[in-house]
Each structure stands twice: as structure tokens, then as C-alpha cells.
Amino acid sequence: MKRISHLTGSRRTMASALVLAATLTPAITFAAPSAATADSPANVHPEQWPRIAWPKVVTDADEAKIAQLLKQMDPACKVGQVIQGDIASLTPEDVAKYNLGSVLNGGNSGPGGNDLAPAKEWLRYADLFYTASMRGRPGCPGIPMIWGTDAVHGHSNIIGATLFPHNVGLGATRDPDLIERIGAATAAEIRVTGQEWTFAPTVTVPQDYRWGRAYEGYSSDPALVASYVGRMVRGLQGPPTTDRVLAGPHVIASTKHFLADGGTTDGHDQGDAQIDETTLRLVHGAPYLPAIENGVATVMTSFSSWNGVKIAGNKGLVTDILKDRLGFGGLVVTDWNAHGQIAGCTNASCPQALLAGVDMYMAPDSWKPLYGSLLKQVQDGTVPMARLDDAVTRILRVKARLGLFEMGAPSTRPLAGQWNLLGSPEHRAVAREAVRKSLVLLKNTGVLPLKPGARLLVAGDGADDVARQSGGWTITWQGTGLTRDQFPGATTLWEGLKSTAEASGGTAELAPDGSFKQKPDAAVVVFGETPYAEFQGDIRSLQLRSDLTGPLATMRALKAKGIPVVAVMLTGRPLFVNPELNAADAFVVAWLPGSEGAGVADVLYARDGADFTGRLPTAWPRTARHGDDPLYAYGYGLSMKQGATPWTALPEDPGVAAEAVPGVYLQRGQAQTGWSLVLADPYAAPHVVGPVPAATPGGRVAITAIDKDVQEGARRIVVVKGPEPATITLEAASPRDLSRETNGDVLLLLNLMLDAKPGAPVTISARCGSGPCGAPVALPELATLPLGEWKTLAVPLKCLLPAGSTSNAVSSPLVLATRGPLSFGLASVTLGTKGDILAGCKVR
Numbered sequence: 001m002k003r004i005s006h007l008t009g010s011r012r013t014m015a016s017a018l019v020l021a022a023t024l025t026p027a028i029t030f031a032a033p034s035a036a037t038a039d040s041p042a043n044v045h046p047e048q049w050p051r052i053a054w055p056k057v058v059t060d061a062d063e064a065k066i067a068q069l070l071k072q073m074d075p076a077c078k079v080g081q082v083i084q085g086d087i088a089s090l091t092p093e094d095v096a097k098y099n100l101g102s103v104l105n106g107g108n109s110g111p112g113g114n115d116l117a118p119a120k121e122w123l124r125y126a127d128l129f130y131t132a133s134m135r136g137r138p139g140c141p142g143i144p145m146i147w148g149t150d151a152v153h154g155h156s157n158i159i160g161a162t163l164f165p166h167n168v169g170l171g172a173t174r175d176p177d178l179i180e181r182i183g184a185a186t187a188a189e190i191r192v193t194g195q196e197w198t199f200a201p202t203v204t205v206p207q208d209y210r211w212g213r214a215y216e217g218y219s220s221d222p223a224l225v226a227s228y229v230g231r232m233v234r235g236l237q238g239p240p241t242t243d244r245v246l247a248g249p250h251v252i253a254s255t256k257h258f259l260a261d262g263g264t265t266d267g268h269d270q271g272d273a274q275i276d277e278t279t280l281r282l283v284h285g286a287p288y289l290p291a292i293e294n295g296v297a298t299v300m301t302s303f304s305s306w307n308g309v310k311i312a313g314n315k316g317l318v319t320d321i322l323k324d325r326l327g328f329g330g331l332v333v334t335d336w337n338a339h340g341q342i343a344g345c346t347n348a349s350c351p352q353a354l355l356a357g358v359d360m361y362m363a364p365d366s367w368k369p370l371y372g373s374l375l376k377q378v379q380d381g382t383v384p385m386a387r388l389d390d391a392v393t394r395i396l397r398v399k400a401r402l403g404l405f406e407m408g409a410p411s412t413r414p415l416a417g418q419w420n421l422l423g424s425p426e427h428r429a430v431a432r433e434a435v436r437k438s439l440v441l442l443k444n445t446g447v448l449p450l451k452p453g454a455r456l457l458v459a460g461d462g463a464d465d466v467a468r469q470s471g472g473w474t475i476t477w478q479g480t481g482l483t484r485d486q487f488p489g490a491t492t493l494w495e496g497l498k499s500t501a502e503a504s505g506g507t508a509e510l511a512p513d514g515s516f517k518q519k520p521d522a523a524v525v526v527f528g529e530t531p532y533a534e535f536q537g538d539i540r541s542l543q544l545r546s547d548l549t550g551p552l553a554t555m556r557a558l559k560a561k562g563i564p565v566v567a568v569m570l571t572g573r574p575l576f577v578n579p580e581l582n583a584a585d586a587f588v589v590a591w592l593p594g595s596e597g598a599g600v601a602d603v604l605y606a607r608d609g610a611d612f613t614g615r616l617p618t619a620w621p622r623t624a625r626h627g628d629d630p631l632y633a634y635g636y637g638l639s640m641k642q643g644a645t646p647w648t649a650l651p652e653d654p655g656v657a658a659e660a661v662p663g664v665y666l667q668r669g670q671a672q673t674g675w676s677l678v679l680a681d682p683y684a685a686p687h688v689v690g691p692v693p694a695a696t697p698g699g700r701v702a703i704t705a706i707d708k709d710v711q712e713g714a715r716r717i718v719v720v721k722g723p724e725p726a727t728i729t730l731e732a733a734s735p736r737d738l739s740r741e742t743n744g745d746v747l748l749l750l751n752l753m754l755d756a757k758p759g760a761p762v763t764i765s766a767r768c769g770s771g772p773c774g775a776p777v778a779l780p781e782l783a784t785l786p787l788g789e790w791k792t793l794a795v796p797l798k799c800l801l802p803a804g805s806t807s808n809a810v811s812s813p814l815v816l817a818t819r820g821p822l823s824f825g826l827a828s829v830t831l832g833t834k835g836d837i838l839a840g841c842k843v844r
């Protein structure tokens, strides 16, 4: 088990330990039995946690009204209140019929099934859902539903909204006042489109930046995170009083993910935090104290586990600590189908979560079966009515506090439909200020600030790309598949540099590959990570993906020509970049700045006296190995007024092997390291594809090279008709754990081109260990593909790895089988979230 003294920022941790120790009061209750046995490491000691005062946020008259309302609700009505479905998987009619208490839009859902729906549609749907929820029936009075959305860096699902830097960048600003203003601006923009609830702020305290969600956290230092949380909650919700939240420009917040989402072993998303209770309290618990003091309305439980027990099923944590000891008086909501991961539960049935103290189930696509099972469990006494009543009361309290019972439809509330507030100049100015303050300068041998009037070259693949600079949770879940026109009003780093260079009397030229006609006075090279969210961003070592290291060569080439280079890194986390640090004359960490890319130019040109004030929110690594001594400590950051600082070349060995690109199994027609393509005819020995052309003995399945993008950039596979199915299999050298990807609705993407309509049915399946993971899935969609065109066929992993399969030991994610004839081109097999044609079972 890890102990506190090993953790990043341990000095700060000790300081907060002292603060917390001072607030400890003697135990007055005993821990109720937890999810496990008495001596389980997942048992808690509430008496070691501080007692916090929950502010009075509803009046006594509200309480009386809520009690009255509860009396009018029959069991089905109450069960509906505690369930939240995703708008992609329900209609307003469903909300009315099942009296659902809440809806959400997941990262990839939007009104009418359109993730990219314009802002007006969001407000129209808010009205539709509201009106449906108000219909009521005998035994169930109309109760306004609430709509939760992931406005995690601005109202980030909405086209045209202001996109603030992701939290890791805000951590670098060390400016709690700015954080509150960001919260207020975000709340105002949410109100324009009619939602009431944001699933933010993420108050995680990441201890291992290999975790793909680390950028959603402000810092690895609990004291810094804690210093922001109260301010962000106030910015979003307003002060914790009995004033109605919706009467002002506010929404309700959710601190997530309770608890220790940032403490899992090796930074595995949805993993297990194997830490003692003291670390749990002092590191990961610290941000919840100011959240509760400031009356945060909701807390979202984590997908992850603490010492082997899923948080959402741990009564000790959810009830005994969060509610009873810390005094949290709002509602506890689970994460996306996370209840299904609790021991003994499925997505369709999980009384355990409610019994542990959860008040609302986030049951995106599982809400209907869950509603049915929970109603039975209430009727047969598995779930005591008192617990259900408590959950419903907490939900109604949040609604009363919002003012929902007096307010009309979302479109009639303050700020609704004021489209000019979405991405308003005032909000963008706050975001631009945040960008300026978030930049961290790691090296400057004198090239910065850029000289007014100079000829500037802007290079690197990240220079002119708003989606790239905005990261995950931007319009789409992973922040992928977006185009420039989906960011009206935004500026890229290039656009900001160009206008600033020109305003200074100079010129600017954009050339991603660093080429130029006239020698520039200086070059800015923008490089770094591409967008990801959740587990798609999990990595095994702290290095940049091998396909993203190209700009290093550009930096070296420019330097060799005597051109000073400023490297600007877009990234969700500190990574091993010693070669880039050596190659550049100045090095700026820009994190994930969002829509106001011009803030970068403000500082590079020292516009209006701007300088670097950002400080590292976590240590910067010296090697790609997590846990090695850092290169730059937490808090490091240079300024330009210090002038040139000396530089000693850094060793360029990352200390680990270069990593294959995760989720890429076959590319340019070739199986990647750790994978092999196997062709098999049941009547002959299987053929493991090496050099092509090749075929199975007897020639039933043959493979040749064809051109795509580059010479021999794909393969053609031809299956001759036979009595038994022939197979084309992608085999893993060692079994892969795809359980998190499967749970997250990730797709298997096949980039292929049909030469002719398949002569016989084709199926796809996966292998787990030495047997099939599930039944083969028919692929009738293949026959609908246009001939001779490259298309991406998307098969949900959930179809291939059904519930109950050993999705943590996948030996092959792809077995195509057909009697033939079949002739097609195959370019790539990857994991992803968007294809041209969705095939297989329709999961959502």
C-alpha cells in the first residue's frame, strides 16, 4: 500500500494533514458495517474524518412542502425520481410515463440524437423534457426534472460556447478568484440553453498522470485543489443560502468523482485505489471539505474502487463518511452505469447502490430495466421504503433549492435564449486571461519575448487546430472528429500569433512542417497530445505517443538553420520531453487552453507587459517512468523578466521502450507490434501473414498489397467460396484487457473497401482466451457499403464482448468468417468512437 510520504506534493500534504488534524472531533458514532468483512481494508473509520457544517439551503417551509409531496407519491413515482436516463436513450414521453427525476446528455448525446445540435435545440428539448415531467398522473404529481450535462471546461457540449482551459491548466494559474469567475461564466452559458446541472467541478487529486483523466483535475496537490473548489462551487451555484439558485445566473454543481478516482494503481481509469484510509482522507478527501462547506448540491461517485470495493457500493464511504460525518446534505448520483460494476449488480438491477447511500442512478441506457427491478425490490422490501424516501427527499430538496417548483419551463427562466451570452466577449475575455495565466515557461535562453516587428514562422501540427487545443469533453466525448467551423468565435494559437505579429508591425507565416521561403527571425513550433477522454487517454509510460513526435525533427531542422525556436506544448499532462526541451530555445507548456488560443500570443509577445506567471500544478518528469525523481518540481515556472536562463543539455533516454500506439491493431494493412493477422481455411494449416503476396495452403484465402494513401498502404484479401467458413483473424500476442473500453461504448473500427458484394453472409466475433467471447454477430451492413470506396465500419465492442464474457482477456478482437466468395481491401483495424456505418447489434 502506498503511504502519504511517497506522494507528489508530500510537503503540502503534511500541511493539510495538520489543518485537518486540528478539525478532528471525537467519535460519536461507530462505522456501520461496510461492503466487506469487519477487517476489510475497505472499511472506514468515520471518527477520523472532520465534521463539517452543511449550510441551510432550503427553508422550513420547503421542508414541509417536500414532506407533503412525498406523501402523494406512490412507490413507482418515487422510483422514477431516483433514476436518470440519457437523452439518447429516452424520449420526453418516457420521462412522463416513468416519472423520471432527471435526464443527462452523455459526452456523445445531444437533443434529438444529434450531438452537434445547435444551441436552440438544447433549449427546445429542455422545455420538452420539463413539460413531460410536469404532466403527472394519479399517485404521482408532476415534478420538474433536472438535466445534467458535462460542462467541464465551459458549457463544453455546445457549439459556440466559451471553452476555458481544462483544469490542469487552471491549476497552473494559482488564482482562486479567476476560478470563481470561470464558474460564473460557465453557469450563465448553461442557463442560456436551459440545463440546471453541471457534472463539474472534477475535484480529483491525480497521483499518477498516466491516467487519461488527469487533465480534468486541477493539481496533484490536495491543498491547491481544495483552495479552488469552494470558489468554483460558488461561481457555479452562487453562495449557499436559501436564495433560489435559478433566480440568479446559476446552476447546481457536482463534485466528482467521490472518492480517490485519482488514486488508482498505475493510473488505471476505473481502477482500484490501494491506499490507506489516512491517504484517502488527507489527499483525495481534502477537496470535499470546502465543497460541502459551500453547499455543493450533488456529489458523483467514482467508477473506481477503494481497496477492491467499488465506491458506489461502499456504504461506509457514501453514507457513514460523506453523508453522516461530513454532513453532505445534497444528493449522491452514480457515474455512467457504474452501479453495474458493484459486486452482485448488473446495469439492470442494483439495489446495492441505493442501500449504500446513492440517491440517484445514472442509468443512461439501462434506466428502463433498472426502473422495473428497483420497483420490485421496493415492493418486496429488499430496499426499505425509508431509504427510498430519504433519496427522494434529497432529490426534491435540490429541486426546491433550485426554485424549480416556482419556475416555469426552462425557456422562461432568466438568461434562457440569450444567445449573445454564449461565447460572449466578456466570457471569452475571462478565458483568455485564464490562458495567459496558465502558461508555464520551462526554458528560455533569451528568445522570449518575441520581438515586435519580427518575421515569425509558426510550425507544428498543433498550431492551427481548435479541437486539438481544447482536448477531450469538447462537443464530443473524446473531443475527436471535429472541424474548425464547429468553433465559431474561437481563435487558434496560429490565429492569435498572426494577428499579434502583424499588429506589432511584423509578419507571420504558417507552415506545419516548418518550411519557409524567407528565413524567419524566430519560429514557434506547436506540438503535443491529441484529444482523449477517460480510459482512451490511459498510457503505460509518460511519453508522447510515437506518432506525435514529428515536430521534434522540425525543431532540430530549424535550429540547424540558425532560427531560434519556441516550443509550445499542448498537453493534458507532464510528459518526458527532454529531446524537445534540448532542441528548443524556449519551452512553454500551454496545457489544453480551449477556445481562446490568442492568450498564448499575448504572453509570447509580452503584450501590455504580460509575462509568464503560471506554475507547475504537478511535478514534471525527468524520464518516462512514473515515480522517478522529477526534472522540475511542483511549483516550478520561469518568467521572462528573469531574462535568459542557463541551459545544460538533458539526457535523452526516456528509460522505457517506445510505446506502440494504443488501440491501433492494424495500420497501413499491417498488423502492429504485438499483433498478427492470421488467414485460415478449415481444411488447411492457418497462415500467419508476413510478406505479401501470400495465401493459405491450397489458396482458399489470399492476400496482396494494394495502394492507399501511400504505395502498398493497404491489403486486399480474397476468400474463395468453400463448404465451411474461412476466417481472417487478428491475434494478440498476449491477451488484452478491453473491459473498460467495452464498458465505455468504444467501437472496433475497420477501414475497408469492398470489391464486390459479399457472395455469402459474413460474421464478426471475438475470442476470449481460447474460446469465443460471444456468439458471432452478422454483418449485413457489409452488403450495403458502396463498392470501390474506403469506408469505416464500426462494430460496438459491446456486441463482440457481451456481458459475462472475459473482456479482460481478449486474445482476438476480430474474427471475420465467411464461406465466400469475398474480396475486400483492409487498411486499418483500430479502436475509436466514430465510423461511417454502425454495424452489429445496436447497443444504444
Ligand code: BGC
Binding pocket: 104, 105, 106, 107, 150, 199, 256, 335, 336
Ligand atoms: C464520466 C463522468 C461524466 C458522465 C456523464 C462518465 O463516464 O466518468 O465524469 O459526468 O460519464 O457523461
Ligand code: BGC
Binding pocket: 105, 106, 107, 108, 109, 336, 477, 534, 743, 744, 745
Ligand atoms: C458517453 C460518456 C460517458 C462514457 C462512459 C460515453 O459513451 O458519451 O458521457 O462518460 O460513455 O464511459
